[in-house]
Structure formats: structure tokens, C-alpha cells
Amino acid sequence: MLTLKNLTKRYDTGDLALQNVTLSVPDGQVLALIGPSGAGKSTLIRCVNRLVEPTSGSVKLNNLNLPKLSSRALRRARRKMGMIFQEYALVERLTVMENVLSGRLGYVGFWRSYFRKFPSEDVKEAYRLLDRVGLLDMADKRADELSGGQRQRVGICRALIQNPDLLLVDEPTASLDPKTSRQIMRLINELCQERGLTAIINIHDVLLAQMFSQRIVGLALGEIVYDGHPDGLTPEVLTQIYGEEDWSATIEKVDDSDESEIEE
């Protein structure tokens, strides 16, 4: 169970990115966070694993208040939170295998990680995950040799090998083409179901959000303006989140593509 209470973030520049955000995500729920650029979506998930330090408020993961943790305890807590990034954020000059195994760094000592002596269970798990996402043959390729979709799969493996309780996903499809975007979102969704993972997925694409999540939270100017079922996204709600626009086409398309996905 992840609970945010009155979470506020003001950057040094004075920008108020989040204002009193209160949200609770039950175990196993896949939540899509939508909203315009600059609404605070990235800041919100980064405040959870403290890549960004929240200004005030609490973030509780299984009754552990994350903003109060010492740096040592924070590292321990981060092991249980996998993160998937917009531009994949793989270490480009390391191999696929090294990138996946880097998800275990929180569990392995310095010298073992320096000499790449990961426990054999970790290596086995890495191979299993690569097989699951269809990249078994790529294990020894360098990350910069891969295509966008393949890189994001490696990113997913790196997050999952942590054996996390919570998945923080930041715009996973923003740099991918529509087909790959769907495949990646479906993969993330399936993996969450398989492992009963809780996930917060930041996403620009309203269609994808509706297709692949159980709950949608709309963020505008750092505040929650919608929290509910994916079907509840009416033109009025979208206007409230994004501003005035003709939304009828967007919502019609949802039905079309939903059907074609099922037929596939």
C-alpha cells in the first residue's frame, strides 16, 4: 500500500510542482497518472523514491515513511521500488546483461559489483527476465546497439530484477512509435498482473492510459483534478485536466482501438 499525504514540492526556482497531493494506491493496482507537461507527474513519482526531495508531506510505502529515512535506510527502501524511465536511462556503454544486473546493486557489495561477480541466482533471474521479454540473444550486446523498444525492455528487466513491491514508470512510451508503445505498455501491464505489482505509470497518451490501467489520476498544475475509473474520462474531465480542446475524436478512438486490440 502506497500512501501520499499532503505531498508538496517547491523547487529552488520557486516553482510549485506539487500542492498537497493526497493519494493512496492499494497493493496490486496499476494507476495511470495523466496530465499536461509540467503538471508535476514526474516530480510526483520522483518524490516517492526521492530522486527529488519532497518539500513537505509524507510518502508511506508499507508503513515506512520515505521522506524521513536516513540515506542508508533510503537505499534499502529504494531496492523495493523499481523505476522505468522515459529515455530508457540505460548505461549506454554497458552490455544488456550488466544493465539488467545493475538492478541488484542494492543487494551486492562494492567489490563484487566492481568485478561483476553477481550471485548466480541473480544471473539466472536476469536470463529468465530477458527470456520473458524476448531479448535472451541480446544479453551480451552493448545497450547502445539496441532499438528503442528493445532498450525499454531492458529497462523493464532492470526494474523487475530488483524484485520490487512498487513500480514507478515515467513516460515509458514517450520516445517510441505507436505499435512499440502498445507492446511495451502491454508488457508492463502483464508483468504487473503476474507479480501482483503496484504501479504508477506517468503517461501522455490518454488512449494508452485508458487501455492499460485500472485507475486514472489526472494532475493539473500540481493538483489532483480527477481520480477514478478509466471510463470516467469524459470530454469535460479532459478539459479540466488539459484545458479546452475538442475531445470527441480522442474518446471515439478509444473504443476503436480497444476492439482492434482484442481481436488481435
Add this chain to the structure above:
Amino acid sequence: MGAMMAVLHKETDFVWRRRTTKKQVLIWISWLIGLSIVMFAWNVISEKTIWFFVQDAPRQAADIGSRMIPPKWSYIFELITPIWDTINIATLGTVIAMVIAVPVAFCAARNTSPHTTVRLFALFIIVSSRSVNSLIWALMLVFILGPGVLAGTIAIGLRSIGFCAKLLYESIEEIDETQVEAIRATGAGNLQQMIYGILPQVLPTIAGVGIYRWDINIRESTILGLVGAGGIGLQLNGSINTLAWTQVSTILLVILATVFVSEWVSAKVRGAII
């Protein structure tokens, strides 16, 4: 319709210029000032030059040139040890410099420095190493350590620390921070973030800078012998002083060949890294 278009064109008669008039005038004035400085400096140099000698220069050069030909090829055998020393000075000096420069660079880079005080100290090391030429380092070290290869090696090393550390820390500051962020998000410690997030990104620069500096050091170490710090410069100095011009030309050819080979090696290695 046609009439309307014409009217529209007249109303939107846009004029675009690269600079405003004020800026343009300022640029002209700065050019004028710059040119005046150059002409003034030329005047000063001209007053302090004995033009008779300059007029004589082509003849003198031709004279020395003719004395240099043909090179004394048999002298090459006496140059084998000195050129080997020169290469060793350059190589060992570069290795010493890199071993020190890498940690200094990590301390000097804004994003990896442990503390501001440490950063300032590292920057101080870089500046002081860079501000003294290797020939001057060698001059001082010959006094401290006595003449020989050791003084030359340390001189090259001291001079190179600043050069290598500066290029390295600039590259460390330019890394892609999200790769490090991703490693941090897994719960990795600071040193692990360094090894997995930062080091792979700067490794090509470390190798490239080391090779580049080695290439420069081969050339620098050929003159260290002038002040007694070992290497082929000693023979060069001796030959010039005894007016043995055929030996001088042989030495210059050996240096040219060595530099040629070092260029080739560094180009090959750099190609292999990137």
C-alpha cells in the same frame, strides 16, 4: 482577389537585418580598436629588431642547411639509447600523470566532488600544474634530483596532471545524469553509482586523453635534455654547441620519425576506443 493580395503585400513589407544599427557600429569600432593595437605592437617590435640580421636570414638559413646535408647516418647508432630514454620518459610520465589525474578530476568535477573545499584544492592542483611548462619543471627537478631520466619523467608527469585532469573533469561534468539517476534508483551506493553510472560514460575520454597526452609528451620529452633531464635533447644540445650540423640533422630526422610513429600509434588506439 488579385487586388487584395497586392494590398496585403504592401502592408506586410517586412525588412529583416541581422543586426541593429547600434550593434553594427559597435562591431566596426571594435575592429578598428583591434587593428590599431596590432599596428602599434608591430611598430614596437620593428623598432627593437635589427633589420640587417633579418635581411641576412635567408642566406644564413641556406648556409646552415647546406652544412646539415648530408646527415651523418652512422651517428644513428649512438642515438638509440637516448631516443629509447625519451620514449620512456614520455610513457612513464604519462602513466604517473593519469594515475594522479583521474582521482583529481573526480574531486574537481562539480557533480562528483565530495566537498567544495576538496574541489577548490583539486582545481588548485590543476592550475598550478598547468601554469608551469615542463621545461621549467625539469630545470627545477634537475637541481633537486640531479640530472637524468628520473627528473625528466617527473617533470613530464607534473606538467601532464593538470592537462589530463582538466579535460577529464570537464567530461565528467558533461555526462548524462539520467543514467546515474537510474543506477541511484536501484538503491546503489555512491561508489557503485560512480562505477556503474559515471565510469562507463567517461572511460573513452580517460583513454583518449591519456593517449593524446602521451603523443604530446613524446614531443615535449625530446627537448628536456637541453636542461639535463635525460633523453635525446642532450645530444641535440651537444651537437648544436659543437656546430656538428650533420649530427643535428640526423637527430632531427630521428625525432621526426619517432613523432610520426607516435602519431600513428595514437590514431590507431583512438580509433579502437571510439
